[in-house]
Amino acid sequence: MHGIEGTDAAALAKLRALPVVDIVGGGETDGQGGPRIYPGPILDGKFVVETAEKAYKAGRQAKVLLMIGNNSAEIGGGFVNSSTTKEELFSVFGELKDEAKAAYDPDGNKEFAEVQARFNTDWVWAEPARFSARAFTAIDEPAYVFLFDYVPSYMAERAPCGPGHGTDISFAFNILEQGGGFGPPPTPSAEDKEVTRMMNAYWINFAKTGDPNGKGLPKWPLNNPKTNQILEFQRDGKAVGETDPTKARLNVIEKAMKSRDKIQNRGGI
Known part of the structure; x- marks a missing residue:
């Protein structure tokens, strides 16, 4: 070249x-x-000798506490795959097509834009986050996983599928009034402020003690493969510790990742 x-x-x-x-x-x-x-990084055999995935599977990651997660609709459009219909998108799963359809659109009534946004999110962010949490748990390091599904009031019309990439930053760092990269918002609602208070407190607690939990906060459960517990910042503004509601979707993505030639033009981990 x-x-x-x-x-x-x-x-x-x-x-x-x-x-x-x-x-x-x-x-x-x-x-x-x-x-x-x-x-991205180039596997040159000297400076970068393996992928993060390979290192994690071998237990060579840093032995540190982990907080990891994603927004519920990180990015839409053809970010991972160029399919233009639900049927076309599900077909790229090959023999996993029916399982993918059952996980992403069980009643067959979801808009393609939503299914596509969920698929992009799971392939590039959510399943790799779950994989990482499991890898850290395997070396006896605590892992806390979150799902951010809260849409601030001033973005409700612009984000019908859920919060996009980076939306969580202004909540975690308590800078909601700066707009989180979307320009100055209207005055935050009481609900917006409460989500900001909780999220910022979790992040500060984790930075200080290695445990996001603290006074005045709903319990954020530790994540492990047996319970698959996460903390979800729900659309209604509540923070709830629960079994990951996206488990079925991530399971089929995990299977597809084991046969990566099934899905072309994908993002990566």
Whole structure:
């Protein structure tokens, strides 16, 4: 690529002289009109020698406490797969098609946009988060998992499927009035403020003690594969410790990930 060959100092100098646009390709697609691609670590065998997934499976991750989770509708559209209908999307699961349909659209009445957003979320964020929590539990490190499904009042019309990527940040860091990247919002509602209070307190407690729980907060249960307990910030503003309500979806995603050639143009872990 770019006519640069060799591994000597001259080749390195040429690589360093390349403009940024030549390195990233001018965007996040594989050529004009091509599928989305994203820059990331390169397995060069020296600096980066294995994927995080491989390291976690082997128990080589850092021995630290873990808090991990995702928003309920991280991103919509063809982020992972270019399907344009529910039937087309379920078909990419191959022999898991019926299981995927039962998990994502059991009554057959969900809008494609919602199913697609859930699929994107589970493939790139939620199932990898569950995998990570299990990996840390396996080396006897506590893991706390959350699902953020609360939509602030001023974004209700813009986020019918649930909160998108990054929406949780303004709650966790108690900066709701700054809009969390969506511009200055109207005055937060009492419900918005209560969700902010709880979420910010959980994060502070975890940073201070390694346990997010504390006075005035609903119990956040430890996660482990046997109970699959998480804390959900629900759409109504309540924080509830419960068995993961997305378990069926994540189970079929986990199976699909074991046969990754079934789903093309996917995101990754």
